Amino acid sequence: xxxxxxxxxxxxxxxxxxxxxxxxxxxxxxxxxxxxxxxxxxxxxxxxxxxxxxxxxxxxxxxxxxxxxxxxxxxxxxxxxxxxxxxxxxxxxxxxxxxxxxxxxxxxxxxxxxxxxxxxxxxxxxxxxxxxxxxxxxxxxxxxxxxxxxxxxxxxxxxxxxxxxxxxxxxxxxxxxxxxxxxxxxxxxxxxxxxxxxxxxxxxx
Amino acid sequence: xxxxxxxxxxxxxxxxxxxxxxxxxxxxxxxxxxxxxxxxxxxxxxxxxxxxxxxxxxxxxxxxxxxxxxxxxxxxxxxxxxxxxxxxxxxxxxxxxxxxxxxxxxxxxxxxxxxxxxxxxxxxxxxxxxxxxxxxxxxxxxxxxxxxxxxxxxxxxxxxxxxxxxxxxxxxxxxxxxxxxxxxxxxxxxxxxxxxxxxxxxxxxxxxxxxxxxxxxxxxxxxxxxxxxxxxxxxxxxxxxxxxxxxxxxxxxxxxxxx
Numbered sequence: 001x002x003x004x005x006x007x008x009x010x011x012x013x014x015x016x017x018x019x020x021x022x023x024x025x026x027x028x029x030x031x032x033x034x035x036x037x038x039x040x041x042x043x044x045x046x047x048x049x050x051x052x053x054x055x056x057x058x059x060x061x062x063x064x065x066x067x068x069x070x071x072x073x074x075x076x077x078x079x080x081x082x083x084x085x086x087x088x089x090x091x092x093x094x095x096x097x098x099x100x101x102x103x104x105x106x107x108x109x110x111x112x113x114x115x116x117x118x119x120x121x122x123x124x125x126x127x128x129x130x131x132x133x134x135x136x137x138x139x140x141x142x143x144x145x146x147x148x149x150x151x152x153x154x155x156x157x158x159x160x161x162x163x164x165x166x167x168x169x170x171x172x173x174x175x176x177x178x179x180x181x182x183x184x185x186x187x188x189x190x191x192x193x194x195x196x197x198x199x200x201x202x203x204x205x
Numbered sequence: 206x207x208x209x210x211x212x213x214x215x216x217x218x219x220x221x222x223x224x225x226x227x228x229x230x231x232x233x234x235x236x237x238x239x240x241x242x243x244x245x246x247x248x249x250x251x252x253x254x255x256x257x258x259x260x261x262x263x264x265x266x267x268x269x270x271x272x273x274x275x276x277x278x279x280x281x282x283x284x285x286x287x288x289x290x291x292x293x294x295x296x297x298x299x300x301x302x303x304x305x306x307x308x309x310x311x312x313x314x315x316x317x318x319x320x321x322x323x324x325x326x327x328x329x330x331x332x333x334x335x336x337x338x339x340x341x342x343x344x345x346x347x348x349x350x351x352x353x354x355x356x357x358x359x360x361x362x363x364x365x366x367x368x369x370x371x372x373x374x375x376x377x378x379x380x381x382x383x384x385x386x387x388x389x390x391x392x393x394x395x396x397x398x399x400x401x402x403x404x405x406x407x408x409x410x411x412x413x414x415x416x417x418x419x420x421x422x423x424x425x426x427x428x429x430x431x432x433x434x435x436x437x438x439x440x441x442x443x444x445x446x447x448x449x450x451x452x453x454x455x456x457x458x459x460x461x462x463x464x
Contacts, residue, residue, distance in 0.1 A: 011298065011301060011303065013275065013299060013300055013301035014275070014301040014303075016301075017275065017276050017278075017301050018279070020276070047326055047328070047329075048325075048326040048328075049326075115428070116427065116428035116429045117401065117405055117408075117427075117429070118405050118406055118407050118408070118429070119405075120405075121328065121407070122207065123210075123407050124207055124208060124209065124210045124250065124429070125207070125208045125210070125250055126206065126207045126208065127206060144248075144454070147250075147280070147281055148207075149281075149328060167206060168207060187281075190279075190280055190281045190303060191279075191280075192245070192248045192279050192280060193248065193279075195279070196279065
């Protein structure tokens with residue numbers, strides 16, 4: 001069972017819609033007590049500010065549960081957008097600690113080299129470049145890329161954890177993987193066939 | 206490299222897809238769900254759907270239609286029409302839309318935008334401004350904001366309002382030229398220049414695109430801009446035969462400089 005964590009951050013329905021179309025069974029989990037024991041994949045969406053997202057995760061009680069499922073039981077998890085950023089140790093955007101599951105920190109873009117407006121947010125479709133191979137990107141068209149909307153990015157401390165990078169004024173990490181923990185800065189649920197392929201790949205990991 | 210966004214803007218009336226000229230004479234062009242299926246196949250960058258009589262009907266947003274659209278959309282989807290409360294905005298996002306477009310209600314009550322921003326995030330708010338050009342006697346051009354499908358002029362100064370939006374913070378401003386709507390003769394650059402230099406948030410323009418070169422002119426001038434259009438994506442040829450289309454990946458590559 002694939003569980004999409006609904007902790008008040010992120011567009012859970014859009015992710016569910018994709019899995020509906022793939023005929024893959026999933027559950028939108030609204031509270032800790034609804035979490036299925038049969039869960040073998042977890043998706044952690046995220047939209048909004050870093051601290052608010054961490055607060056939602058802490059308050060809902062999901063943090064404790066996820067730490068057991070992901071770090072002890074080794075269930076694969078995919079963090080999307082701010083859901084990826086909270087995998088880091090912390091963020092320039094806020095003062096709260098992140099989950100710290102992947103060694104890195106979240107920083108604001110240096111947009112001094114960009115010659116257009118708006119510079120922030122990084123909004124729209126951008127390509128990704130492969131850094132380390134992963135099953136997550138099997139049969140994905142890297143050049144067409146994905147839909148992004150964000151003002152901060154994940155700075156990864158270990159280059160072996162970087163799956164793809166993307167250019168926006170500077171080169172930043174657009175997806176990460178550390179053993180069973182995955183993250184994408186972009187929104188696969190809004191990225192046509194590439195996104196469907198990636199979400200299908202995650203399910204099959 | 207970041208690509209500029211090319212966005213079909215679909216108008217809905219009584220559950221059917223229509224296209225107007227100068228906000229008048231809506232012509233029926235098909236079924237919205239069917240259109241979304243075609244736009245999925247064509248992998249469009251984003252999609253905007255505006256219910257043009259929801260505000261006048263006073264019935265609020267058509268959630269049944271939004272649910273059906275959101276289930277189909279595999280791209281970022283923005284819905285507008287009849288949204289006047291935070292609860293309606295929340296419900297639209299919870300159905301799977303990326304953004305909620307607000308026009309009349311934002312102009313009449315800016316605190317609604319702050320409320321929505323706090324609750325579901327600023328990035329989910331698109332404010333739509335319907336603007337008409339007014340020639341003044343001695344050359345100067347004035348732009349006036351309208352609501353109710355271009356029928357009611359508001360006594361709100363365009364730049365003052367944009368400055369207020371700067372303070373509130375929104376995800377996107379959709380600038381709609383009533384004069385250029387359906388004319389397919391290009392975007393109004395005077396209007397876009399005026400707004401672009403007064404704000405730093407994402408801007409999407411609609412009204413006037415009729416050919417690929419209209420998009421190219423826009424991207425040459427601004428590099429990054431949301432280029433929305435209606436007629437261009439639903440009509441073909443000078444007799445305006447209904448045919449849904451979208452530029453190919455190869456065509457899109459010719460529209461902007463790779464820097």
